[in-house]
Amino acid sequence: MKPVRLPASATLALPRLALFALCILYILPGLIGRDPWKTDDAAGFGIMWTMAHGSIADWLWPNIVGLAMPDKGPLAFWMGALCIKLFGWLVGDAMAARLATIGFFLLGSLSIWYTTYLLGRRSETQPLKLAFGGQPEPNDYGRTLADGALLIYLGCLGLLLHSHETSAEALQVSLVAMTLYAAVRLSDLPSARTALACGATLGLLALTRGWVLPLGILLGMTLLATLLQRAVLRWLLMLSLPTALALTASWPLLANVMQPYGGSPTSAWMDWNLEQIALPTLTGLKYFFRYGIWFAWPAWPFAGWAVYAWRKQYSALHIALPLMFFVVVVLVALISPNHVEGILLPMLPPLAILAAFGLPTMKRGAINAVDWFAVMTLSTSAAFIWIGWIAKQTGWPAQLARNAFKLAPGFKPEFNGLAFIAAALATAAWVAVVHWRLSRRPSVLWRAVVLSTAGVILCWLLLMTLWLPWINYGKSYAGVAQQIALKLPGSTECVDSNVGPTQRASFAYFGDVRFAPFNGGNCDYVLLQDSNRSSDSTDALAPFGEGVRWTMLWEGRRPSDRDERFRLFQRVER
Known part of the structure; x- marks a missing residue:
């Protein structure tokens, strides 16, 4: 028997405009008015730039101005570079x-x-019919579940930072969702068109961050089709698989033909993919559970409940398909040596x-517990953010102010009226939402x-x-880049370096530092990145020329990083 019994009043959908506004409110903060940060954000931007x-x-x-980066695939960076080409002149390269x-x-x-909507209107997911009628229509039920799924997705803590980075991961997670949608369409209507779409998403996923995950998903879909939908299996093998292989191979084959920089990234890309496969370790298992609990909050409690509530209908597509995707991702994470x-x-x-399919069966007590946890935890977090900002602006409370400036020495706070108004309005909206939820006690599923x-959106x-x-002051290399540029006699001077991808991208973008070309060079300047604990630079300079004398022109670091150090040397004798 189905575990769901609902009246039509519980399936009130959110207005489409409100959902779109919520998505824009989620994604825009954190993208506007900042530099590329010391994360994958700056490295990804460097490849695009x-x-x-x-x-x-x-x-x-x-590559990042000569530093080869063939490991993850080019698709996300192609899209970013295209945006820079089209809009960089208007909004700047970083924002573009x-x-x-x-x-x-x-x-x-x-x-x-749309994936949740399609699954939610299927016959096996519909609530039991009520004795005197009044149960929701399939489309209404599907829309309400889809609203719930989107809200849960936006509330996941692990999505916050990564969805705001110019990285391959930001595209990868979206293509996983798109592959889920294509798989549902293929299950609903097996045809050449849906099979081609499913294969195309898998191929694009492989071009984004390697073929290990899409291969796992394809194997999982094949197993699921063999057990539940034999009609789908034929389309998977005949059209989806060849399409995925053709798209995946398109970039390596073109690179092998064109031979960029006298070679091809194919070998290094394949090596990186193979390095993602290893035997599971206890360390990897600990990492998954230690970080996965908060990373997937609040989705995993609702998802776990959905699996339990639908345990007698585990073969239903709305449970089997997303569960299969989740299991594949977990297995790929456990066999990866990179934690x-x-x-x-x-x-x-x-x-x-x-998780959306766990909402209709949640007990009222469990829902209230989740609500009160959210109200207490997130309201406290928002209050702490406000108090910390007040301390930073006014010096009171003194201890909080000292801690803030200790982490960012030299930072000078400025009052931004527009940012203050936006924060105040968001806080007022949070109070209104909390009052509405606790006073009205609505019966809609997504409550x-x-x-x-x-x-979560408020705190972000x-x-x-x-x-x-x-935050920008502590995570940006703009100041260091400008210091380095002042010490170089001209923007055309060649610079060898051992700096990492993030630093290389930032120095090239902010300081117009001309690093050695892709195939190396014999430069008269060397920029070293090391630790303050390192005193001897002889060994670090050895790779840039045996028997060469160097003189140090500059030494510096970001004020917020006490360990990292950069030194600029000039060749004085061969």
Whole structure:
């Protein structure tokens, strides 16, 4: 028997304009008015910027002004570079690259909504008919579940930072959601068109961040089709698989033919993919559970409840398909030797969709507990953000002010009236939402997650308005880049370096530092990145010329980083 029994009043859908406004309110803060940050954000932007201002070789062999970066695939960077080409003159290169990030996020959000809608209107998901009628219509039920899935997705803590970065991960998570949508369409209507669409999304996913995850998803879909839908299996093998292979191979084959910079990134890209496969370790398992609990909050409690509530109908597509995607992502994360947050990101779309089908069966007591937890935790967090900002602006409370300036020495706070108004309005809106939820006690399905989502958006908006100058000061290399540029006699001087991708991108963009070309060079300047604990530079300079004498022109670092150090040397004798 189905576990769902609902009246039509519980399926009131959110207005489409309100959902779109919520998505825009989520994605815009954190993209406007900041520099590329010391994360994958700056490295990803560096690849896009190099492509946009480089030649066809840079598009075929991703690099950051000469530093090869073939590991993840070029698709996300192609999109960012195209945006820089089209809009860089209007909004600046950094913001133009983030237009692609906005597109990635909207693509993922739409895919999650429509996937849940299609699953929610299927006959096996419908609530039991009431004795005297009044149960919801299939389309209304599907729309309400889709609203819930999108709210849960926006409320996931792990999505916040990664969805605001110019990185391959931002596109990867959206393509996982799009692949879910294509899989549902293929299951509903097996045809050449839907099979081609499914294969295309898998191929694009492979060009974004490697073929390991899409291969796992394809194997999972094949197994699921073999067990539940034999009609789908034929289309998967005959059209989806060849399409995915053709798209995946298109970039490596073109690079092998064109030979950018006298070679091809194919070998390094394949090596990186193979390095993502290893035996699971206890360390990896600990990492998954330690970080996955908060990363996928609040999706995983609702998703777990959905699996339990529908345990007697586990073969139903709305449970089996997202659960399969989730299991594949978990397995890929466990066999990966790289324990980074990016490997957890693809599990959010299937979890959000699965969680939506747990909403109709949640007990009122559990919903109230989630609401009160959200209200207390997120209201406290928002209050702390406000108090910290007041301390930073006024010096009171003194201890908080000292801590803030200790983490960012030299930072000078300025009052931004527009940011203050935006933060105040967002806080007032949060109070209104909390009052509406607790006083009206609506019966709509998405009531269980509206406070969690609204609170997360509030805290992020407060951080990206009140605290953005402080965060940007601590995470940007703009100041260091400008110092280096002042010490170089001309913008055409060649600079060898051992700096990482983030630093290389920032110095080239902000300081117009001309690093050694792709195939290396014999430069008269060397920029070293090391630790303050390192005193001897002889060994570090050895790779740049044996028996060469160097003189140090400059030494510096970001004020917020006490360990990292940069030193600029000039060749004085061969």
